[in-house]
Amino acid sequence: MSTIETERYPYEASSEKKAVLYRMVMENHLCPFGLKSRHLLKSNGYTVEDHHLTTREETDTFQRTHDVATTPQTFIDGERIGGHDDLRRFFGKAVTESGETTYEPVIAIFSMTALMALALIYNLSTGYMPGEGWGLFASAIQWFLAFSMCALAIQKLQDVEGFTNGFLGYDLLARRWVPYAYIYPYAEAFAGIGMIALIGSGSPLIWPVGLVALFIGIVGSISVFKAVYIDKRELKCACVGGGSSVPLGLISLTEDLVMVVMGLWMIGTLLV
Incomplete structure (x- = not known):
């Protein structure tokens, strides 16, 4: 959700550190920018008076009353700060402007593929042999799932901010603790690369x-x-990164179940 252009107010710490936040919290929609604004305020020491706009009509009325085009909207010391991007500017944090040049996708792709290559070389250096028959088939499945996890992590890491906007729409932990949405792509990458490196190794790093x-x-x-x-x-799946048109459902559930299976499988190799 884009933010409106607002007058910029210099940041001066209030002794009471109170803020008023209006954000959409509807039955079928929870605004990710509202969650991010609330987290940003709390992390800067503000007590947040959190007002939920629970219907489209209530949201439209709020926007007309305050002559704004979008929500969330934050007010501090009686002054309207604006939306999430405006709030970041208020606290002196960087904001990526629309159309701004970024190398994030390129960095994500080549960093991940380099780490995957190193992980594979490490695994081969341990002398791991997949065996024959069922052992070969089982190893092929493990490799496939590990590389798939890395590929999905690459999709997310190309636009972490975009991923979090979709992820906050449904992930239960991220809704309670916003930083988890930013941690998730790196955690998935760590798990995928770790599996490539450690499949069949018997290492305690598993x-x-x-x-x-x-x-x-x-x-x-x-x-x-x-x-x-x-x-x-009816939501869009964040599993393949921000801006995806893939519906949330079986694909995303399968991704998560694959991680559960692989986690259990890897740990199980140390217990048998």
């Missing part, structure tokens, strides 16, 4: 890799299942 995959997979599975199959919400 524990952190497996536990990370297990954790994000379980949280993700519960979140997607609740959003799609219990709440019956």
